[in-house]
Amino acid sequence: MNIEYELKYHQIEENYWWFQARRDMVFRLVQDLKLPLAAPILEIGCSGGPLLQRLRATGYSDLTGIDVSEAGIAVAQQRGIPNVSCMDGTNLAFADNSFDLVVASDVLEHIGDEAQALREWTRVLRPGGQLLVFVPAFQFLWGKHDEVNQHFRRYTAAQLAEALDGAGLRVRRRSYWNVSLFFPTAAVRLLKRVLPKDDKPAKDDFFATPPLLNRVLSGLITAENRLLQALNAPVGVSVFALAAKPAA
Numbered sequence: 402m403n404i405e406y407e408l409k410y411h412q413i414e415e416n417y418w419w420f421q422a423r424r425d426m427v428f429r430l431v432q433d434l435k436l437p438l439a440a441p442i443l444e445i446g447c448s449g450g451p452l453l454q455r456l457r458a459t460g461y462s463d464l465t466g467i468d469v470s471e472a473g474i475a476v477a478q479q480r481g482i483p484n485v486s487c488m489d490g491t492n493l494a495f496a497d498n499s500f501d502l503v504v505a506s507d508v509l510e511h512i513g514d515e516a517q518a519l520r521e522w523t524r525v526l527r528p529g530g531q532l533l534v535f536v537p538a539f540q541f542l543w544g545k546h547d548e549v550n551q552h553f554r555r556y557t558a559a560q561l562a563e564a565l566d567g568a569g570l571r572v573r574r575r576s577y578w579n580v581s582l583f584f585p586t587a588a589v590r591l592l593k594r595v596l597p598k599d600d601k602p603a604k605d606d607f608f609a610t611p612p613l614l615n616r617v618l619s620g621l622i623t624a625e626n627r628l629l630q631a632l633n634a635p636v637g638v639s640v641f642a643l644a645a646k647p648a649a
Contacts, residue, residue: 415451418615422622423535423639424452426578427506429630430533430643431456439463440501443525445490446508450477453485465500467493491518498527506535507639509564510552519568529648532570536561538577538640544590558640570644576629577637581621586638 414420436442438460447453447466456464467488468474477485488494490508503522512518522532537547537555547555556564558575565572577583610618 414448416615418610418619418622420451421619422579422626423506424455425623426626426629426641427452427504427533427535428455429626430641431502431504432459433630434502434531436461436501441465441499442502442504443467443495443500445503445505445522447477447485448473450480450482450485452504452506453477453482454480457482465495491521493521493525495525497524498530499525501527501530502533503530504533507537509534510536510547510554510556511550513553515553515564516567519564519570523568523570523646526646528646531573531643531645532565533641533643534561534565535578535639535641538637539587542587542590542638544593556640558642561640561642562644565642565644570646572642572644574633575640575642576633577635577640578629579622579625579638580629580634580636581625583636583638 431442439462441463442456442461442465444453444464444466445468447468448470450466453464453466464484466474466477466482466485467490468477468485469487469489471487474485474487490505491512491514503526505522509515509518526532537552539557540555543552543555558577562572562575
């Protein structure tokens with residue numbers, strides 16, 4: 402992630418509609434697992450720690466967060482979030498079988514060696530432990546936003562499931578996310594391919610939104626999240642999967 406985008410990310414991640422809505426979906430999926438409040442949970446790519454804050458406020462007591470961004474970890478520490486550290490997600494400094502749940506939201510696409518990352522995430526899971534992964538969906542949606550974010554790839558649900566299966570995990574659920582904005586996003590991305598080439602420097606898609614629009618978009622995707630707790634979507638801007646490490 403380039404430095405300019407990284408600084409912007411930490412400034413907007415707490416209140417920007419997209420981050421709010423994704424965090425809401427992750428939180429709902431974690432809640433649906435009905436883990437004991439003392440269950441050890443690791444968030445890979447915790448950034449400034451807003452998800453850890455919400456989990457902690459709900460009563461989860463054994464939380465750990467890591468991120469490759471020193472700036473992100475500094476923000477988390479400034480917020481008083483304990484047990485966060487700067488660490489490479491492909492080389493975890495944790496013992497085998499340490500966590501009941503590992504969460505990685507929009508991390509895997511940043512890692513060149515996908516298989517190594519998934520092996521590490523699986524290694525630190527306890528037998529029967531679960532991995533929750535969010536990634537951007539569909540390679541045909543590739544755009545300048547992916548370039549700025551230094552993504553290596555986007556995924557279909559089948560590709561994500563295949564990667565998890567290759568790490569020895571059993572996929573329990575897979576679904577697309579952010580369905581409401583899939584068709585507008587696809588239209589814009591595909592239109593840009595037929596328009597004259599834009600030689601301007603690549604920019605991310607996090608455009609400034611007035612407070613009212615920010616609330617509307619956050620509310621729209623949050624309402625969709627309630628449906629996705631029970632239903633799997635066939636398309637979306639992102640895709641997520643929940644997979645378990647075999648108990649034996």
